[in-house]
Amino acid sequence: MADPAFDAEAFLNGDCSNPAYVFGLHPLPGSGLEARVFAPRATRVELVKEATGEVVAELAMAHPEGIFETVLPRLRKWFPYHFRVHGWGPDPMEMEDPYRFSAALGDLDVYLMAEGTHLRLYEKLGAHPSERDGVPGVDFAVWAPNARRVSVVGTFNNWDGRRHIMRPFASSGVWELFIPGLAPGDLYKFEIKSGAGKVLPLKADPFAFQCEHAPGTASVVHDPRGHEWRDGDYMAGRWKTNRFDAPMSIYEVHLGSWRRREDGGFMGYRELADALIPYAREMGFTHVQLLPVSEHPFYASWGYQPLGMFAPTCRYGSPLDFQAFVDRCHQAGLGVLLDWVPAHFPGDAHGLGEFDGTHLYEHADPRKGRHMDWGTLIYNYGRTEVQNFLIANALFWLDRFHIDGLRVDAVASMLYLDYSRAQGQWVPNRYGGRENLEAVAFLRRLNETVYAHFPDTCTVAEESTAWPMVSRPTSAGGLGFGFKWNMGWMHDTLAYLGRNMLHRKHHHGEITFSMLYNDTENFVLPLSHDEVVHGKKSLLWRMPGTRWEQFANLRLLFAYQFLHPGKKLLFMGGEFGQDHEWDHNKALDWGLLQFQEHQGVQRLVRDLNTLYRGLPALHERDCAPGGFQWIDCEDRKNSILALIRRAGDGSFAVAVLNFTAMPHHGYRVGVPAPGTYLEVLNSDASLYGGQNFGNGGAVASKPLPAHGFPQSLELTLPPLGVVVLRLG
Template identity: 80%
Template sequence: MTDPLFDLEAFLNGDCASPSSVLGLRTLPDGGLFARTFAPRARRVELLRADTGEAVAELRMAHPEGIFEGVVPRLQRWFPYRFRVHGWGEAPVEAEDPYRFASGIGEMDAHLMGEGTHYRLYEKLGAHPAVRDGVAGVDFAVWAPNARRVSVVGPFNTWDGRRHLLRPWGSTGVWELFVPGLLPGDLYKFEIKAKDGRLLPLKADPFAFRCEHAPGTASVVEDPAPYAWGDGDWMADRWKRNRFDAPMSIYEVHLGSWRRREDGGFMGYRELADELVPYVRELGFTHVQFLPVSEHPFYASWGYQPLGMFAPTSRYGSPADFKVLVDRCHQAGLGVILDWVPAHFPADAHGLAEFDGTHLYEHADPRKGRHMDWGTLIYNYGRTEVQNYLIANALFWLDRYHVDGLRVDAVASMLYLDYSRPQGQWVPNRYGGRENLEAVDFLRRLNEVVYAQFPDVCTIAEESTAWPMVSRPTSSGGLGFGFKWNMGWMHDTLGYLGRNMLHRQYHHGEITFSMLYNDTENFVLPLSHDEVVHGKKSLLWRMPGSRWEQFANLRLLFAYQFLHPGKKLLFMGGEFGQDHEWDHNRSLDWDLLAHEPHQGVQRLVKDLNALYRSDPVLFERDCAPGGFEWIDCEDKRNSVLALMRKGDGPFLAAALNFTAQPLHGYRIGVPRPGRYEEILNTDAAWYGGQNFGNGGAVETEPIPAHGHPQSLSLTLPPLGAVVFRAVH
C-alpha cells in the first residue's frame, strides 16, 4: 500500500519525529488495520493476537534493513498484539511492540510541568519499571523540547537509535515510550538528534536513579522494590534534632577517603554503615554530613561537579546500599546532611550540556553560563523547567532517602553575576546591578517548597559574603535558609591561631570580630574540608610552635569553637589531629591513634560533644540573643578571652589563654558568689596537656571585676581553655 505519512529514507536515517504515526497497528481510512515494525536482521515477521497467540497476518519485508509491514485481513478493530520474529535466533522470538502501549504521563503532569510546580517530577521522568497490560517493561521519559528526534538505546537494541524512537508528548517537550521486556540493571542512554540534524553524543538520563560504575557513563534502570526502612522512631522525632535551639555537632565526611580497605579500594555504603556510624556516634556528634554523593564523572571533584543528580554514586554501591547507610545513621541517633550542588555542572559530552542541541539547562552566553574558575556550566535559574528540575531533585533526596538536611554549596557564586569575573566579562541584571535576581528567586522558592513539604529538615547555605538575611524567612526579605556557614569566623579564627603566639596580641580583633555580627544569621561554625586542602595543610600543621604547642593550639581551637555561639562542623581527621593535608586518594592516617597526643585530641572532641549536648546553655540560644556575653574581650596584652554562655539553666564561665605561658592569679568577674567547678580543662593530661589548672574548683572572692561584684582568681594553662559551672 502507499503510505503518505511514511518517509522510508527519513526513518532509516533516524529522522522520524513521530514514530507512533507510522509504526505499530493503525486503522486505515477504509476501517481496516495496517501494521508496520522495524526488525533489523529479521527474515520474517508475523503479527499475533496477544490474547490467543494466533498469527493473523504475515508482514512483508518493505526494506532489507528491516522494515516489515502489511494489511491485517478480516479484522476491523484494534486488538492487543505482538510480533513473532524469525531470524533473531535459532527459534522464532515473540516481541512486544512499544507503540501499542499508552503513555505513563497524564494531563495533570503536563499542567504541572508547564507551570514548573511538578515537585515529584522524578516519578514521571527517567526510567521507571512498570507493568502495562500485563507486560513488564520500563517507562522512559525525557525533556528535550528542541530535539528533532529522541531514542532510547542500550545493549537491548544494540545501541541502534532507530529501534526505540520515543514519542513526543503533547507540547510539553517531553519524549516518552514504554519499552517492554527491559529489567532493572539494564543500561541505557538517550540518542538525540538536534533540530539542525546533528546527532549529539549519547546522553545519560538527567533523572537516572542509578549510574554505571565509572568510568562508564551509561544510566542504569533501577530496581523499584521498596526499601524496608527501620528509622521510624527517628523520623517521628527528627523535628527536635534540626531546631534552632537543638544541639547540632556535624561530622563532615568524604566517603571515598574516610577509611579505605586494606587493598586501597573504596569501602562501600554498607561497610561504612558498619564502621563509620558507630565511630561518629561514639564521639558524640549529632549529625554526619556527606560531601556530595550525587554521581560525578570526575572523582577528584569530590562530588562538587555532579551529573547524576538523582543517583548516589555507584563507586560505593547501589542506591539500596546508600539507604542502608542513612537508615543505620538514623537508628544510631545521627542526622544525615547532604552537600547539594545546584551552582554548576560539568560540561562532559554525556551530560546536560547542550542536551537537546540547544543550551537547555545552561545559559548560552558564557558570561552567564560558564564558571571560568572551574570550567563548569551554570544552570539557567530563570527557566521554569530548570527550577522545577532542581527543586524536584532537592525534594527527591528528602523523600526517597530520608535525608535530614541539605547544605547548598557555593551559594555566593549563584548570587553574584560578577562572581570571579573581571569587568566586561559579566552581564548586569535588568537594573544594572551585579545581583543574580533569577538565582535569588530560585533559592527563595527552593527553601519555601522544602520547608513546606518537609518542615522537620534543615537547609544550610555555604555563603561566603555579607549578603544579608541568608537565614531569614523569605516573607521578611530573606533567602529562607535555616542556617548559614560562618565563613568569616572560620577565616578569622584560623588566621589568628595560625599566627606566632607572641604576635597574637597585635591581632586581637580577629578572634573577637565574629561576635559583632553573630546575631545577624543562624550560623554554623565550620572547620571544613576546604581548610585542609590545596596547600593549606592539616588543622594541626596550621598551628604554630613546637609539636606540643601545635597540639595545645588545636585543642584550644576546638574549645573556642564549642564555646562560641553557633552549630558546629568538623571535617574528618581533625578530631584526632590528622598530620597530612587531606588527600581524597588515600585513607585518613588512622595509625596516628597509636600515639598519645592524637588520642588526647580525640578524647577532647568526644568530651566537648558530650558537654555541648548535655548543657542547654551551649546550644539553646545559638540563634537567639542573650546566649553569650563577654566577660572580657579586650585583654590584648595577655591574649586572653573570658566569656559566659547563658540560657534558662546555670551559666558557664570560660577563659581562654592564647599564649604559650601559664597565667596565675588571673581574675575574671562573675555575677554570683560561690564555688565554681572546673568542668573542662584542655590542658588536662588526659588530653595530652600538662595539668595546669585549678584543682577541680575555685571559690569566688568579693572583689569586683569586669562589672560584676564577685570574681574568680584562676590559673590559666598555656594555650588552654578552662570552663566553670557554679555549684548550687
C-alpha cells in the same frame, strides 16, 4: 501495500519524529488495519493476537534493513497483539510492540511541568519499572523540547536509535515511551537529534536513579522500591534534632577517603555503616555531613561536579545500599546532611550541556553560563523547567533517602553575576546591578518549598560574603535558609591561631570580631575540607610553635569553636590531629592514634561534644540573642578571653581562654553569681596531652567585684588552654 505517508529511507536515516503514527497496528482510512515493525536482521515476522496466540498475518519485508509490514483489509477493530520474530536465534522470539501502550504521563503532569510546580517530577521523568496490560517493562520520559527526534538506546537494542524512538507527549517538550521486557539493571542512554538535524553525543538520563561504573557513562534502570525503612522512631522525633536550640555537631565526611579496604579499594555504603556510624556516635557527633554523593564522572572533584543529580554514586554501592546507610544512621540517632550542588555542572558530552542541541539547562551566553574558576556550566535559574528540575531534586533526596538537610554549595557564586569575573566578563541585571535576581528567586523558592514539605529538615548555605539575611525568612526579605556557614569566623580564627603566640596581642580583634555580627544570621562554624587542601596544610600544621604547642593550639581551636555561638562542623581527620593535608586518594592516617598526643586531641573532641550536648547553656541560644556575653574581651596584653554562655532557663557556663604559651596564676575573672564553680573541662589536662595546669576541679567565688560583676574567681589559666566552669 505500503502507506504512502511512510518514508522508509527517512526513517532509516533517523528522521522519523513520531514512529507511533507509522509503526505498530493502525486503522487505515475507510477500513482495514495496517501493521508495520522494524526488526533488523529478522528473516520473518508474524503478527500474533495477544489473547489467543493466533498468528493473524505474516508481515512482508518492505526494506532489506528490516522493515516489515502488511495490510489486513478485512479487520476493522484494533486488538492487543505482539510480533513473533524469526532469525534472531535458533527459535522464534516474541516481541512486544512499545507503540501499542499508552503514555504514563497525563494532562496534570503537562500542566504542572509548564507551571514549574511538578515537585515529584522524579516520579514521571527518567526510567521507571512498571507493568502495562500484564506486560513488565520500563517507562521512559525525558524533557528535550527542541529535539527533532529522541530515542532510547541501550544494550537491549544494540544502541540502535532507530529501534525505540520516543513519542512527543502533547506540547510539553517531553518525549516518552514504554519499552516492554526491560528490567532493573539494564543500561540505557538517550540518542537525540537536534532541531538542526545533528545527532548529538549519547546523553545520560538527567533523572537516572543509578549510573554505570566509570569509565562507562550509561544510566542504569533502577527500582527504588526495594528498601524497607526501619527509622520510624527517629523520623517521628526528627524535628527535635534540627531546631535552632538543639545541639548540632556535624562530622563532615568524604566517603571515598574516610577509610579504605585493606587492598586500597573503596568501602561500600554498608561497610561504611558498620564502621563510620559507631565511630561518629562514640565521638558524640549529632550529624554526619557527606560531601556530595550525587554521581560525578570526575572523582577528584570530590562530588562538586555532579552529573547524576538523582543517583547516589555507584562507587560505594547501589541506591538501595545508600538508603540502608542513611537508615542505619537514623537508627543510631545520627542525622545525615548532604552536600548539594545546584550552582554548576560539568560540560561532559554525555551530560546536561546542550542537552537537546540547545542551551537547555545552562545560559547560552558564557558570561552568565560558565564559571571562570571551574570551567563548569551554570544553570539557567530563570527558566521555569530548570528551577523545577533542581527543586524536585532537592525534595527527592529528602523524600526517597530520608536526608535530614541540605548544605547548599557555592551560594555566593549563584548570587553574584560578577562572581570571580573581571569587568566586561559579566552581564548586569535589569537594574544594572551585580545581583543574580533569578538565582535569588530560585533560592527563596527552594527554601520555601523544602520547609513547606519537610519542616523537620534544614537547609544550610555555604555563603562566603556579607549578603544580608541569608538565614532569615523570605517573608522578611531573606533567602530562607535555616543556617549559614560563618566563613568570616573561620578565616579570622585560623588567621589568629596561625600567628606566633607572641604576636597575637597585636591582632586581638581577629579573635573577637565575629561577635559583632553574630546575631545577624543562624550560623554554623565550619572547619571544613576546604581548610585542609590546596597547600593550606592540615589544621595541626597550621598551628605555630613546637610540636607540643601545635597540639595545644589545636585543642584551643576546637575548644573555642565549641564555646562560640553557632552550630559546629569539623572535617574528618581534624578530630585526631591529622598530620598531612587531606588526600582524596587515600584513607585518613588512622595509624596516628597509636601516639598519645593524637589520642588526646580525639578525646578532647569527644568530651567537647559531650559537654556541648549536655550543657544547654552551650547550645540552646546558639542562634538567639542573649546566649553569649563577654566577661572580658579587652585583655590584649595577655591574649586572654573570658566569656559566658547562657541557656533559656538562666543557667550558664563560664569559659576563659589563654592564647599564649604562658600560664597565669591568680587570674581574676568576674562571674554573675556566687558559689562554687566546677571545672567541667580543661584542655590542658594530661589525658588530652596537656600539662595539668588547672584549678583542682573547682573554684569558689569571692565577693570581689571584677568586670562589672559583684563576684569573681581567682583562676589558674593553662598555657594555650581553656577552662570551662559551671556553677555547682
